[in-house]
Amino acid sequence: MAKDAGLKGYQHALMPVINKPLVEVELLAIDLEMTGLNASFDQILSIGVVPIRQGQLILSEAQHKLVQIEGSVGQSATIHGILDTHLDAALTPEQAMAWFLSVSEGKVLVAHHAPLDLAFLQSGLQACLGEKPRLLAIDTLLLEKQRLLRQQEHLQEGSLRLGRSRARYGLPVYAAHNALIDALACGELLLAQVAAMGGATKVKIAELLP
């Protein structure tokens, strides 16, 4: 897509969908692996995306991209399992951001603990396009937190993590982790959360956004 005009168009494309029920809207469950937790100097290592259409995750369009970094993955390899050698065939950060904008255009983003992923995407986009877009995402962690607080449950340390949240809906345990599997896991969690809120034909996107 064209860069400058594109970013505005990218944001505008989302406005009309806010008041639609989830089943009528295209979403994109995402997850990022990073070299660390600080968006101002850590870097994106990989991005996983799974589109959600008509309330279902579409695996044929699920994608996983590795991203080149400056320097070495260092100690973070122990967390995400991505080694320097894996990154040889990876996209450059510029290519990765362009790819991300194209697959996510017109789709509402979904992530678990979204602020972290969004912060990395925003600084990545700014570095490549010179413009810091305002990204909006449904945060499954926040939805879960609100639900538990409504039920007056005491929030225990770690109880909002992806795996623990999924367990409350009887969703399967995924032993393996990478950006793609976690994006899928996050998308499934959203479907379960929406089912508990009344179903994809009733719950509107606006109710899910922070």
Place this chain on the structure above:
Amino acid sequence: MDASELQPITQFLGQLTPFDSLSEQNLERCCRALSVGYYSRSSVYVPLDEEHPQLYIVRSGAFEVRGEDGDLIDRLGDGDFFGFPSLLSGEKVSNRVQILEDGLVYHLDPETFNRLRSESREFDRFFNRAFAKRLRHQGRFKAKELGSTNRVSSLMSKQPLCLDINASVSDAARLMRDNRVSSVLIIDNQKLAGILTDRDLRNRVLAESLDGSLPVHQAMTVTPTTLSANALVFEAMLLMSQHNIHHLPIMDENRPIGVITSTDILRGQSSQPLLLIGEIERQQDLESLINVSKQIPLLLQNLISADARAEEIGRVLTSVTDALTRRLIVLNQQILGQAPMPFCWLAFGSQGRQDQAACSDQDNGLLLAHEMDEYAQGYFEALTKAVCAGLDRCGYVYCPGDIMAQNPKWRMTLEQWQQKFANWVEHPEPKALMHASIFFDMRCVYGPSSLFEGLQSQVLESTKDNDIFLAGMAGNALQVSPPLGFFKKFVLERDGQEVKGIDLKHKGSALINDIARIYALSAGISEVNTAKRIRLLMEQSIINRKDALNLADAHEFIAHMRLSNQGYQFTHNQPLTNYLMPQQLSSLVRHQLRDAFKVVHDAQAGLKLKFTRSF
């Protein structure tokens, strides 16, 4: 996209029959084609799109398939499928799928589904069989008429007597005499050319004053009426009466594989249970009773080949045993004179539960109205010895543990029996209880029901909510677990050198009997038949509906496998056993059997939780 990156999905499908038969490449393609949905109980039914049928693969949650009239057709959990009947038949969706527990479901589109079917025979066969099973199950809760589905192959004489077309009628007559049969098939160039019967020899040879050197083809019936092996007995009867004949060659393709005669059919009918019981009641002495009881194995085979429900087969066979027992008691009383006091003949174990199968042994006892004097002792000694010996000669061998009425230990008054049960209940020592459990499945076969009820009601009163006793029983019941591991690598019982297979009785049916017994005793339920116990436990909400239906289905399925296995052994002239060789099973049946054992395993866990937690 590299599909192997979706490892949680490839791994799940890769372990699932029939997806486990797909090549790695096809498996990855298949995973890639899926879409993932989540269904919540709040929407009650899975919305099935009539225009776009697809295969639904249950990843988590629980679902029930119900027919148009609301009948339960199937119950589904992790790794089960629905939606395939419409995909295979092209007919519109008529069933509804109710959501019992929220769950994740994978959807596979028809194009990919059909491509996998064309590329993998095993994949294709799995769904065709599942479809056939589904059709059969549509009517599984409806009564099935026995007999009408009986096949001629179950009654015909195998390896028919054959003779070359150039032989003489004397040759034929000698062959028939030596083999003591009334017909011979005439073969020309390996094909059936005709049939020669007793009647032909009389009407076409002797009555015409022809001599024995006449070639058979001049006396035989040319190109006789035949029937295929899977025709119904009913069709054979129809043909015989239409053509006024008594012999029908049975064909497999163009080869004669047997002959069925009107006598075979008569014999087959007399092994129908009601006729057999009527016959038992008419016999006047032991020898003729023994003779009649020879039909019991045939009755069992007929019921098996008629595909009757295992539960019905158990009830039918037990009612025959009951009739034999009663007849033996009556006949012997005619010899010994009237009994000096009222008494009940008690049946324990499988006869008590009404689930007898092949090669059952005796488990019985006597309940007397009051103390015996010397005369009464002598009388009942003689009566019970005669009845037990009669049962033994009729095919119900003596109990190896000597639990029989002929053992003075098991001839007791009401008070003594009550005391005996009280001992077991109040001092539930594991070893004593292990031997005692069959006594808790007791039924009165002969005698005044009021006397029997005096015993039963007292026993149930003492067991109901008796935590210590129930914990002891449960502890015993948990000693044996179902052979769940057999699905991965067959865990086989070994008998000396020989591999015996899976013990369907002791590792399957018996465990379910134990579970049903303990729950029934805890609730004071007087029924002893396992299927009926489970139904009552469900109705009284002691076991939840889903678990009860699962357990009843597992019980029926394991018992059915045991019976059809014995049917197979019988037709292959092998000794009848409870052991199933897993190699003989298709992967689908193995799959179902594993599911049934899984249900038993879960029910044992439930039993443990409910009855043994505090001890």
